[in-house]
Amino acid sequence: MRRSHYYALGLLAVAVILVSAILLNPNSDFSGTDDGGGEVIGEVDPDYQPWFQSVWEPSGELQTLFFTLQAAIGALVIGYFLGSNKVRRERGEG
Amino acid sequence: MHVMEGFLSWEWALFWTLVSAPFVVYGFLSIRKILQDDPAQRTMLALSGAFIFVMSSFKLPSVTGSSSHPTGTGFSTMFFGVGVTSVMSLIVLIFQALLLAHGGFTTMGANVFSMGVAGPFVAYLAFKAMTKGGVRTPIKVFITVFLAGMVTYITTAVQLALAYGLTNGSFADSLISFLAVFAVTQIPLGIVEGILFTIFIDYLERARPDLTEKAFPRRVKDEA
Numbered sequence: 001m002r003r004s005h006y007y008a009l010g011l012l013a014v015a016v017i018l019v020s021a022i023l024l025n026p027n028s029d030f031s032g033t034d035d036g037g038g039e040v041i042g043e044v045d046p047d048y049q050p051w052f053q054s055v056w057e058p059s060g061e062l063q064t065l066f067f068t069l070q071a072a073i074g075a076l077v078i079g080y081f082l083g084s085n086k087v088r089r090e091r092g093e094g
Numbered sequence: 095m096h097v098m099e100g101f102l103s104w105e106w107a108l109f110w111t112l113v114s115a116p117f118v119v120y121g122f123l124s125i126r127k128i129l130q131d132d133p134a135q136r137t138m139l140a141l142s143g144a145f146i147f148v149m150s151s152f153k154l155p156s157v158t159g160s161s162s163h164p165t166g167t168g169f170s171t172m173f174f175g176v177g178v179t180s181v182m183s184l185i186v187l188i189f190q191a192l193l194l195a196h197g198g199f200t201t202m203g204a205n206v207f208s209m210g211v212a213g214p215f216v217a218y219l220a221f222k223a224m225t226k227g228g229v230r231t232p233i234k235v236f237i238t239v240f241l242a243g244m245v246t247y248i249t250t251a252v253q254l255a256l257a258y259g260l261t262n263g264s265f266a267d268s269l270i271s272f273l274a275v276f277a278v279t280q281i282p283l284g285i286v287e288g289i290l291f292t293i294f295i296d297y298l299e300r301a302r303p304d305l306t307e308k309a310f311p312r313r314v315k316d317e318a
Contacts, residue, residue, distance in 0.1 A: 001305055002294070005297075006293075007293050007296075009115055009291045010290075010292065010293050010295070011143045011289075013285075013289055014286050014289050014290065015199075016195060016253035017282050017286055018154060018286065019155045019172075020157065021154075021155040021156050021159075021282060022155055024157055024159075025155075025157070025158075025159035028159035028160070028297045030153075030155045030156075030159065030160055030161040031161070032153060032160065032161055032162065033160050033161070033162040033247075033275055033276050033279050033280075034095075034098055034196065034197075035191065036160050036275040036276075036279075037097070037098075037250070037251075037254060037272060037275050037276060038098055038101070040254070040268070040271045040272055040275055041101065041254065041258055043260055043271070044258045044262070044267075044268040044271065045261075045262065046143070048101075048258065050098070050099065050100030050101050051100050051103075051104070052099055052100035052198065052199075052200045052201075053099060053100060054099045054191070054195040055192070055199070056192070056195065057195040058193065058194060058195060059131060063194055063195075066193040066194050067151045067153070067194065068151075069193075069266055070147055070148075070150075070151035070189060070190075070194075071143075071147070071148050071152070072152040073144075073147050074143075074144040074145065074146070074147030074148030074149075074151070075144075076144075077140050077147075078144050078145070078148065079126070081137065081140070081144075083143055085301050085302060086191065086233075087160060089301070
């Protein structure tokens with residue numbers, strides 16, 4: 001098997017794992033584990049009151065924006081690296 | 095893995111901050127030293143931070159019906175160890191606490207400990223042991239990355255069980271409840287993260303052996 005076939009197989013496995021998560025839970029809203037942890041805290045210690053609030057809480061739309069920004073910053077660096085590698089190779093420096 | 099803002103008593107907040115602080119300070123000094131002495135490593139530092147940014151921005155669905163973040167810390171752990179990874183984690187956790195209300199400043203110490211110290215620490219030990227034992231690169235990368243994320247979430251569960259279960263005597267019960275939320279959800283996501291990094295390291299070893307040499311020394315027979 002060629003190397004690219006292994007890569008494709010790996011990516012396929014990633015897709016299967018993520019898609020099966022959705023298929024196995026058709027009615028789930030996939031809330032975050034942070035909130036799930038908060039719910040357990042409510043069961044373990046119902047009287048607990050958080051003593052400090054987030055300095056600022058973005059709305060759902062803004063949250064999407066900032067998560068995208070976070071991913072974009074990282075992806076930009078990785079993309080730059082991959083691109084510069086390709087150039088090196090083409091120039092025979094790699 | 096984020097302990098939410100205000101959800102740890104100030105005693106625990108202080109405790110985890112004090113435990114994490116030495117690692118972060120050591121990490122800052124290491125980064126400064128790397129940038130001064132070995133500019134070639136700058137690329138790898140940038141990639142380490144970039145992967146933590148990208149991976150921890152994803153909220154992936156898990157078979158448990160909830161979703162969670164990969165940590166992306168395995169890459170940084172393999173190349174730079176715990177100190178540097180704790181600094182990278184601190185940076186992304188500040189970003190998320192400030193702009194996303196994920197985690198918080200009172201729980202920063204606890205979150206840096208789980209994501210930047212405990213997970214990378216266990217993963218790094220495993221990485222070193224597997225290197226010594228001659229484990230093949232793809233398996234080694236997969237296990238290291240999986241552990242870095244997994245142990246992070248187990249640590250969060252332990253932190254919450256300590257903070258909430260210890261006082262009313264339900265430590266063991268609450269630990270199981272917290273593990274059910276954090277750790278079980280993370281298993282498939284850890285596998286996903288492990289596969290992605292295994293592919294990237296394989297690519298990197300071929301494309302830029304000069305950069306991977308440090309963590310993945312080439313075997314002599316490969317060079318002959």
